[in-house]
Amino acid sequence: MPASVHPSAIVEPGAQLADGVKVGPFCHVGANVQLGANVELISHVVVAGHTSIGADTRVYPFASLGQPPQDLKYHGEQSRLIIGERCQIRESATVHLGTEGGGMETRIGDDCLLMTACHIAHDCIVGNNVIIAAYVGLAGHCHIGNYVAFGGMTGVHQFVRIGDHAFIGGYSMIHADVIPYGMALGNRARLAGLNLVGLKRRKFDREAIHALRAAYRMIFASEGTLKERVEDAAELFANEPLVQDVVSFITAANDRPICLPADVATEE
Template sequence: MARIHPTALVDPKAELDADVEIGPYTVVGPHVRIGAGTTVGAHCVLDGHTTIGRDNRIYPFVSLGLPNQDKKYRGEPCQLVIGERNTIREYSTYHVGTVQGGGVTRLGDDNWMMAYTHLAHDCMVGSHTIFANNAQLAGHVQVGDWAILGGFTVVHQFVRIGAHAMTAMCALLFADVPPFVMAQGQPAQARSMNFEGLRRRGFSAQRIAAVKAMHKALYREGLTLVQAVERIEALAQTHPEAAADVALMRDFLAGVDAQRGIVRARRGEA
């Protein structure tokens, strides 16, 4: 049976699976569903149409599923969906989606979300990411698997951050960050690729060589984005072991908005 502290206020309509633990003074609304093994600390608020998967660790003072901060929102039954085995630290705030944005804000599995992180409406965050303290996403932002956001990173609405990308502390993002790219600055610019992170994840020397070639095409040869994509697509033939990495970059670049673009590099620094 779920273990609910006597001071917690859990609506009878909420669905709590086995072994869920609810801490003191936490409030759980009627449309909340919580999977087995999840623990919720003291003084949290879980409301709205919120689904939380198995084995999550939610620390005190977290707010999940409350109405978003979009002025168009009129209380429609939009959702917040959180996957499994996430760690969500103190004072984090994740809001439900909007009808205009698809209706769902989503956090995947195995994410490490430090204190004061914010997911605004309709954000889509993958799995195995790390958000350091005060990383903040505006509405409709997409973050790929294994991305790392440094402390106080701020992301403009509709920006996309590719898989395995990384931002430095206090990065300010107005443009997309392609997969594997390390970005820094206000506004953020490309500095290099996340080579050390790839090595730690088991990327072979051949795959890393392909990532280096993609970096060169994007930032070192003075190519347009269209020309860079053509050069990157050709790498699937010369680096067959990195075909999936090339496809990841190609597909990401195919979705770049022409007005927003991607983070660029200062001359001589990427």
């Protein structure tokens, strides 16, 4: 089926609309926008800038995608916003373009759910199958892994990394990197164990989960330094992929600290 555009909508010349696209009442689609097959803008949606939206994504009223970033260093560079396939972007969500200082690109993966009034700032990289609940805010340059879930009203500091399959509790303030498979809660958030419910729901092997739990206890014990404990876990669990994911994540840390349990000293 060819694209359909409601008479009250504005689609600027140059916009690319694939087959099956539906542009509903009072939407505005900019000249540099690409909408993949069967994308639906329900109504009152604004898509601006150099923005591409993947097939079968649905955008709900008053969402605003591809506007200039809220970054005073932005000077009009032609950065991009790329949104994957089969996403659900709910009412009043906002996602901004990238900047020259962050790789020129903001990216949302496939099969993501962005709930009401959440905000994804410039240069964020969000993986696949991510759930971002209502009123969550990701500051600029955050990197979010696959299958991460956020509880509502959470704020994430700029440049924070959150690993695959992590769970972030509602009303949290995340100021430090959260390990893959971890669960973080609070303001300022502390690590509260592993996301065991998520691991079981996604059918991770029981033995792999047991190894991950043992490695977690080793890495976040009170003896020695974090660096020493990570090295010990890397050696002892050399054949455990989940553990190696955590080890690699921690050793790759740069400017942001690692989110630790409340009973582990932060001076490491």
